[in-house]
Amino acid sequence: MSAIQYRPGKEPHPKEHRVVFKNVDRAxxxxxxxxxxxxxxxxQLKKALGMEPKTITEEVKAAGLRGRGGxxxxxxxxxxxxxxxxxxxxxxxxxxxxxxxxxFKDRYIIHQDPHQLIEGMAIACFATGARLAYIYIRExxxxxxxxxxxAIAEAHKAxxxxxxxxxxxxDLEIYVHRGAGAYICGEExxxxxxxxxxxxxxxxxxxxxxxxxxxxxxxTIVNNVETLCHVKHILEIGSEAWAKxxxxxxTGTRILCVSGDVKKPGYYEVQVGKVTMGELINDMCGGLKxxxxxxxxxxxxxxxxxLRADEVFTxxxxxxxxxxxxxxIPMDFDTLAACGSMAGSGGVIVIDDSRxxxxxxxxxxxxxxxxxxxxxxxxxxxxxxxxxxxxxxxxGKASPSDIDTLDSVARNIDGRTICAFGEAASWPTESFVxxxxxxxxxxxxxxxxxxxxxxxxxxxxxxxx
Amino acid sequence: MSFAVPSDLEKEIDDRITHYPVxxxxxxxxxxxxxxxxxxxxxxxxxxxxxxxxxxEPIQVLEVVTFYPGxxxxxxxxxxxxxxxxxxxxxxxxxxxxDKLCEKTGIDRSGVTHHDPIAVSADGKxxxxxxxxxxxxGTGPVCLVNDDFHEAVSDVDGLLSQYQ
Numbered sequence: 001m002s003a004i005q006y007r008p009g010k011e012p013h014p015k016e017h018r019v020v021f022k023n024v025d026r027a028x029x030x031x032x033x034x035x036x037x038x039x040x041x042x043x044q045l046k047k048a049l050g051m052e053p054k055t056i057t058e059e060v061k062a063a064g065l066r067g068r069g070g071x072x073x074x075x076x077x078x079x080x081x082x083x084x085x086x087x088x089x090x091x092x093x094x095x096x097x098x099x100x101x102x103x104f105k106d107r108y109i110i111h112q113d114p115h116q117l118i119e120g121m122a123i124a125c126f127a128t129g130a131r132l133a134y135i136y137i138r139e140x141x142x143x144x145x146x147x148x149x150x151a152i153a154e155a156h157k158a159x160x161x162x163x164x165x166x167x168x169x170x171d172l173e174i175y176v177h178r179g180a181g182a183y184i185c186g187e188e189x190x191x192x193x194x195x196x197x198x199x200x201x202x203x204x205x206x207x208x209x210x211x212x213x214x215x216x217x218x219x220t221i222v223n224n225v226e227t228l229c230h231v232k233h234i235l236e237i238g239s240e241a242w243a244k245x246x247x248x249x250x251t252g253t254r255i256l257c258v259s260g261d262v263k264k265p266g267y268y269e270v271q272v273g274k275v276t277m278g279e280l281i282n283d284m285c286g287g288l289k290x291x292x293x294x295x296x297x298x299x300x301x302x303x304x305x306x307l308r309a310d311e312v313f314t315x316x317x318x319x320x321x322x323x324x325x326x327x328x329i330p331m332d333f334d335t336l337a338a339c340g341s342m343a344g345s346g347g348v349i350v351i352d353d354s355r356x357x358x359x360x361x362x363x364x365x366x367x368x369x370x371x372x373x374x375x376x377x378x379x380x381x382x383x384x385x386x387x388x389x390x391x392x393x394x395x396g397k398a399s400p401s402d403i404d405t406l407d408s409v410a411r412n413i414d415g416r417t418i419c420a421f422g423e424a425a426s427w428p429t430e431s432f433v434x435x436x437x438x439x440x441x442x443x444x445x446x447x448x449x450x451x452x453x454x455x456x457x458x459x460x461x462x463x464x465x
Numbered sequence: 466m467s468f469a470v471p472s473d474l475e476k477e478i479d480d481r482i483t484h485y486p487v488x489x490x491x492x493x494x495x496x497x498x499x500x501x502x503x504x505x506x507x508x509x510x511x512x513x514x515x516x517x518x519x520x521x522e523p524i525q526v527l528e529v530v531t532f533y534p535g536x537x538x539x540x541x542x543x544x545x546x547x548x549x550x551x552x553x554x555x556x557x558x559x560x561x562x563x564d565k566l567c568e569k570t571g572i573d574r575s576g577v578t579h580h581d582p583i584a585v586s587a588d589g590k591x592x593x594x595x596x597x598x599x600x601x602x603g604t605g606p607v608c609l610v611n612d613d614f615h616e617a618v619s620d621v622d623g624l625l626s627q628y629q
Contacts (some may be wrong), residue, residue, distance in 0.1 A: 089487075101551045132486070139498070139535040140547075140599050142612040177482040180535030183597065197493035197519075199532045215469055216487050259553035259602035266603045276623040302552055349553060349600065363552045367597055370579075373532075 058125035069224030081211035102302035102347025114151035183371035202419035247273030250332035261352035278327030300344025302423030305431035362390035367427035468510030542592035557605030
């Protein structure tokens with residue numbers, strides 16, 4: 001096979017290891033079935049149809065594939081939560097609601113390699129016994145929805161979907177379902193409610209996994225786009241070879257999306273844990289902008305706790321304990337968790353010393369205040385109060401004790417809500433206050449401390465949108 | 466005054482409903498998308514029509530319309546612009562982009578609120594609103610004009626000239 005030609009200026013960085021993104025930005029690639037089939041497309045589905053479904057689940061488990069959507073939960077284990085001796089229909093949903101700020105990977109898979117996703121889904125459906133599957137795609141990807149529908153129609157016509165696929169007796173229909181602009185639909189039980197035609201209020205846990213009770217109260221598997229694509233590659237090279245990429249317990253490759261203050265923002269598929277934050281920012285992204293210094297990094301989408309540029313992180317225990325600077329952190333699930341943050345959805349937001357921390361936090365708080373579904377009081381009220389307080393900080397109308405109030409509001413949301421949105425909304429504030437308190441306080445006015453009935457401040461607070 | 470759904474649109478909607486063999490109610494979002502795409506927004510009569518179509522109470526449709534930012538209850542301009550407001554785009558200049566777009570289209574956003582986020586130009590040609598993260602953080606600032614996606618927007622005149 002001749003070397004892949006990428007579009008000029010879009011070549012992968014030498015430190016990348018392209019698997020799921022192999023066909024993204026290729027000069028000699030399009031979204032047609034013909035092109036996909038010309039390089040072994042749907043061969044893995046054909047292979048899967050000759051396997052025992054349980055064997056496929058075991059392969060995915062053995063590979064150690066962890067969910068790429070945010071929580072990093074092992075995908076094979078999620079599948080194995082399907083109740084044994086189940087007599088209800090099983091559904092599979094691909095979560096293509098990609099809406100965590102800083103994350104922009106699924107967009108390119110959907111737009112440039114839709115059949116890879118469809119093949120991954122079909123294999124996952126065969127393994128889990130699902131005969132009906134939906135791709136829940138965010139409404140803001142109208143072109144992506146069209147591309148997927150076209151690809152599904154093509155796959156249907158060629159006998160990769162529909163009745164009696166490839167003569168195996170296995171039936172599967174996949175439909176595209178468009179969301180309508182709500183971040184909360186990325187939460188899997190909120191997504192299911194939305195797919196049932198309701199407001200996307202996340203469901204009370206337990207049951208913790210929709211595998212027990214999901215769509216139409218039937219066993220349901222919800223996986224991220226990138227996760228489902230990996231299923232195809234695990235089958236292709238086998239779980240053992242697949243798990244050799246990446247690092248132990250953080251196997252495989254994942255797509256890191258870098259945005260903010262770097263010279264070359266973009267997407268980089270790397271072996272999990274084989275690239276450090278320093279290599280990612282300085283080598284792959286071309287470093288910070290001229291004359292700028294690093295201030296902070298949000299490593300896993302905007303709800304991940306912020307890392308301060310001059311922090312020293314102690315990871316590991318006992319003799320294995322070691323100290324890391326922000327530059328040394330390997331980009332994997334476990335180390336980022338040990339550093340007090342998370343790998344999340346792979347969205348890395350880089351913040352340099354030209355940015356006001358108050359402004360950054362306020363922008364994030366605006367997002368969560370807008371996106372809270374309103375079901376739980378601490379989150380509905382608290383996210384709005386956090387926004388109002390940082391609105392005041394940015395406007396120069398806050399007092400130093402407002403920062404304590406801000407922190408207290410955040411800590412009263414965290415852990416007190418039905419879904420993880422409560423944490424997502426409060427972790428930015430908690431971590432920014434913890435790590436950048438001085439800078440936030442510097443933007444407040446001590447003379448406003450005793451002036452809490454200041455008419456101007458109250459009016460501003462009431463009118464701020 | 467009278468609300469009528471053309472037969473080809475109804476056929477498209479009926480086809481969409483077949484994608485949900487277990488529950489018609491699941492088709493609320495696709496039905497609303499089809500109606501909004503055709504009429505520009507979801508008026509009260511459209512809510513009642515969708516409810517009748519799906520054998521639901523109108524409130525079951527209305528509560529969906531009012532929840533999701535993707536549905537509008539008033540008419541937008543001929544070209545509806547959604548500018549990404551969230552962090553990476555804001556760092557790349559999306560607030561400045563919003564200001565420039567408003568200036569060039571003559572849109573006044575001073576009356577905009579959380580529940581009424583869309584501002585329309587006096588001639589009805591353009592409307593604009595901020596959207597939360599459009600998932601293209603590496604190429605900010607980005608916006609959607611109707612269904613067209615535009616990234617790394619710097620030439621506002623060039624962008625708007627495509628929609629004159």
